[in-house]
Amino acid sequence: MNQITIHNLRKQFGNQVVLADVNMTVPSGKIVGLIGPSGAGKSTLIKTTLGMEKATAGEALVLQTTMPNRKILGRIGYMAQSDALYESLTARENLVFFGKMRGLNHQTLATQIQQAATTVALTADLDKPVSDFSGGMKRRLSLAIALLGNPELLILDEPTVGIDPALRHQIWAELERRRDQGTGILVTTHVMDEAELVDEVNLLMQGRIIATDSPQNLKQQYQVDSIEAVFLAAEHTLED
Numbered sequence: 732m733n734q735i736t737i738h739n740l741r742k743q744f745g746n747q748v749v750l751a752d753v754n755m756t757v758p759s760g761k762i763v764g765l766i767g768p769s770g771a772g773k774s775t776l777i778k779t780t781l782g783m784e785k786a787t788a789g790e791a792l793v794l795q796t797t798m799p800n801r802k803i804l805g806r807i808g809y810m811a812q813s814d815a816l817y818e819s820l821t822a823r824e825n826l827v828f829f830g831k832m833r834g835l836n837h838q839t840l841a842t843q844i845q846q847a848a849t850t851v852a853l854t855a856d857l858d859k860p861v862s863d864f865s866g867g868m869k870r871r872l873s874l875a876i877a878l879l880g881n882p883e884l885l886i887l888d889e890p891t892v893g894i895d896p897a898l899r900h901q902i903w904a905e906l907e908r909r910r911d912q913g914t915g916i917l918v919t920t921h922v923m924d925e926a927e928l929v930d931e932v933n934l935l936m937q938g939r940i941i942a943t944d945s946p947q948n949l950k951q952q953y954q955v956d957s958i959e960a961v962f963l964a965a966e967h968t969l970e971d
């Protein structure tokens with residue numbers, strides 16, 4: 732079953748066509764990577780899919796429901812590119828606030844806050860105000876918030892920016908665990924070795940998804956040995 736289905740999605744800002752005609756799916760039980768050069772429209776694609784930006788044409792279905800739909804937003808874990816946190820509250824207070832918005836009861840929330848904090852290595856910092864956090868700590872807290880309630884769909888925009896390799900490894904292990912339990916995961920990344928870890932890569936360039944396949948098949952198709960090289964080869968092909 733597809734957790735996200737995008738049909739012929741187009742998005743213009745004035746005369747600037749950011750998404751020309753995008754078709755993409757995110758099945759349940761798969762980690763789908765969205766990669767593309769800076770400014771390619773990755774964040775715009777996510778925001779338009781969620782209904783935070785109005786599509787110029789086309790449609791997006793999230794959990795089999797045409798977007799925008801406010802109720803659906805409560806059922807997904809979304810981590811935006813810029814952190815939307817309450818700076819004057821502690822990390823724990825932020826987690827409680829967003830967890831309650833997702834309808835979690837007191838007991839479930841307490842357990843899940845511990846679990847999410849462990850995943851992102853913030854247990855010792857839970858009672859510090861977010862205003863004292865580094866950029867990387869804020870990213871980790873935003874990810875912990877997205878994980879609350881075990882949502883059936885995770886949409887993560889650059890989740891591991893500013894996070895060191897050991898912790899990145901731990902976070903990917905958690906994403907894989909959730910994938911194996913059936914969660915659909917859409918993740919954008921600039922980190923090319925992370926793109927090797929996804930089940931399916933979508934290459935977004937010049938407003939279109941120009942390739943969709945497993946990292947292994949893409950490498951074979953472009954006859955290169957890394958996703959970074961696929962990316963460069965695809966860019967080169969488009970320039971020709």
Ligand SMILES: Nc1ncnc2c1ncn2[C@@H]1O[C@H](COP(=O)(O)OP(=O)(O)OP(=O)(O)O)[C@@H](O)[C@H]1O
Pocket residue numbers: 744749767768769770771772773774775776812
């Ligand atoms: N609200 C907006 N109004 C006007 N233009 C916008 C708006 N949001 C995005 N854009 C433009 O759309 C293009 C795509 O931006 P977007 O942030 O989606 O790219 P991205 O692929 O996520 O980039 P990055 O990897 O650098 O985060 C850019 O040229 C940007 O200036």
